[in-house]
Amino acid sequence: MSRSIFAALFLTTSSVAFSAAAQSWVQVEALPSLRAAEERARAYSSALKDVNGFRLRTGWYALTLGPYSEAEAQAKLRQLRGAGIIPGDSYISDNRPYRQQFWPVGGSAAVTTPEVSQQPATATPTPAPAPVELDETPREARTTEALMSRDQKKELQVAMQWFGYYKSSIDGSFGKGTRNSMARWQDANGYKATGILTTKQRKVLMDGYTSALAALGLGQVNENKAGLELTMPIGLVEFDKYEYPFVQYREKDGSGIEALLISQPGDENTLFGLYDVMQTLEIVPLEGERSKARRSFTLTGQNEDIHSYTYARAEGGYVKGFTLVYPPAKAADMARVIEIMQKSMVVTEGTLTPDLSDATAQGVDLLSGLDVRKPSLSRSGFYVDGLGHVLTTAEAVASCGRITLDNTYEATVKAAGNGLALLEPSTSLVPLNYARLATSVGRLRAPVAVAGYSYEGALDAPTLTYGTLEDLKGLGGEAELKRLELAALPGDVGGPVMDMTGAVTGMLVDHDVNGKALPTGVRFALKSSVLATFLSENGVVAAASDNGIQLDAEDLVVLGTDMTVLVGCWE
Incomplete structure (x- = not known):
């Protein structure tokens, strides 16, 4: 039974001494593992008295309040359940289901009928009844x-x-x-x-x-270095470090809650740059509402493991805000915390600066010490028309949960076949340039160049790798292939192969020759005629190259850069 860790932390119950008549318990939870039960018992005990834990006959572990008399147990159940302090399916139980006690550690709450004393009973004065508190009409x-x-x-x-x-x-x-x-x-x-x-x-x-x-644990935080004041759950998080532009708070005592305070100089342009950057972080799952106003934004992220909420605004030459990260089970409580944090946030003078950062924790897969979301596979592709359609290899997008172009634009597979995949962007794109396909097969030993993301996105732009055309067929006589002498890398696969006029003579593919290990530099490309046929069959009219003049090296680089795109395959 999964319950929010804070659902039981609202009131303090009074301790009731054990007696022969006090054998009723309020059972609030039952969990399958001892570890989980101990964690929940610890959470309840931070604000409730009379918390006990017992192993059940079934092997599960029960959390109870008590022991009480039956009347007291009914009153506690009604009071705490009605106020939403304990789960709605809590109920009254007697001793029979309970076996060994595991909470409190070393505790010995009785769960059996107490032994009757053989000493003669002595009269005990009946205490005067407490006065009934009169309520108002x-x-x-x-x-x-x-x-x-x-x-x-x-x-x-x-x-x-x-x-x-x-x-x-x-x-x-x-x-x-x-x-x-x-x-x-x-x-x-x-x-x-x-x-x-x-x-x-x-x-x-x-x-x-x-x-x-x-x-x-809500309390006021005055973060002078960051220039922020707000109320936040300081009982659930603790300061970790400064990593520009964040003040990072880690979880405290296994709460599962983390927080960031955002602080950097800037205006609306900085704000919306942050909006894009935050969505690359693992702590901001892809699912969830995103919204931008003129001078602020909010980001919600949700998956089965974590939820997060980010709010930031541009004010007085600064960009300030916060991120709260929490388990899905705590969403209801954290929704109220978020509201309090947002309403209480006050921007003051000052901001974090990069010199407060600890650069030792940086890396290409980190942003300010936080994990950056990365695709499971990155390959190259290239634009084939002015509408933003992209051609790449089928291998690059096989079994992708999500496909991106340049890590920014969403795309879907419009068609696939013969080792090729045609991608269609989800939003309208106007590329700087697109492929013009060569109308001839080319000359043997002629120079060629492949434009591709050799390092799978580690660099912001594609690189050109030069080589030569070695054969007009594959090693096994495949008519649709060309053999190249080229020192390409896996990230280049899917990139356009160009001759020195800039005409696209084919696409670099990762061709398997019956599992053989080929000499370094032996690469293969699908011919431009194969590409043209595939595009035509799927509603894209390929443009033919009409340039017969050799381009300068600089112009060839510009052309290759403008038409080549990084294709990301995400889980």
Whole structure:
């Protein structure tokens, strides 16, 4: 049974001494592993007393509150479950399911009927009953309510909003929406649903809210180096390090929560550059809502392992914000924390500077010490028309969960066959240039060049690798292939093979010759006629090269760079 780690951290129960009659327990959870049960017991015990853990007959591990008398257990169950403090399926149990105790460590809460003493009983004076606390009538409650300030009324609305009873704006006005919320809270907590909270009920609500904030460790952070002030869950995270432009907070005591404070000089252009960069990080999963305003943005990321929320804004020559990372099971609690962090964030003078960074943790797969999301495979491709269609090898995009062009633009496979794949961008693209296919097979021993991302994206632009045309067929006589003498790398596969006029004479492919290890420099390319046929069959009219003049080396580099694209295959 998976429950939010904070669902039980809102109120403190009173300890009840064990007696022969106190044999009822409030069972709140059962978990299949001892380790998980101990973690949950530790979480409950940070704010609740009477937390016990027992091994069940089934082999699972139960977490309970108690022991109580039956009446006390029923009262606790109603109070805590109604307030959302313990899971809604918590229930009353007796001793029978429970075996060895594992929590508290070294504890010995009795789960068997106590031995009856053989000594003669002595009369024990019956204590006087505690006076019954008189509550207010609705008329009296309205009278005391009228004495509340507007800020106090707002605080009451915030508390009801925290527990999920109030959904409207925090305005300090007790209208119909607020009254209905009060009635729902009263009903859930065992009170008569009048829609008017008595003085006692207001105290119960506010005490629960205060306990909830305390359990989450919310507190004010004044980060002078970063120029930020905000309320954040300092009980769940602890300072780690400065890595420009972030102040990094790691999880505390196994909370599973991490946080970043964002601080750098800049304007709206810097802000939206950060928007793009943040989406390359592993802590910002691809699924989730993204939104940009004129001077701010929000990013949500969600997968089965983590959720995250990022907010940043440009203000006063600075870009400031935060990221909160948390397990999916804690989403409900963290939604409230995020709201508090965002509303409380104040931008002050000052910002982090790069000299605060610890460069020892940097690498090509890191950004400020954080893991950058990388494709599982990167190969080359090239534009084949002015609409942004890209031709690459089928191997480059086989079994991809997601395909990108230049790590930026999404693309899908429009057609595949004969070792080729035609990609269509999800958004309209206008490439700087595209391939013009050669109309002749070329001359043996003529120079050729392949434009490709030899280092699979480590460099921002493609490189040109020069070689020669060695044969007009493959080693096995394959008519669709050419053999090249070329020192290409795996990242170049899918790139255009050009002659010195800039005409595309083929595509570099990773051809397997029956598993043989060929001499270094032996490479293969599919002929331009094969490419033209494949494109025509799939609705793309290939442009033919009409340039018979040899290009300068610099112009050939520009042409190859403009038409070649990095194809990323993501899991």
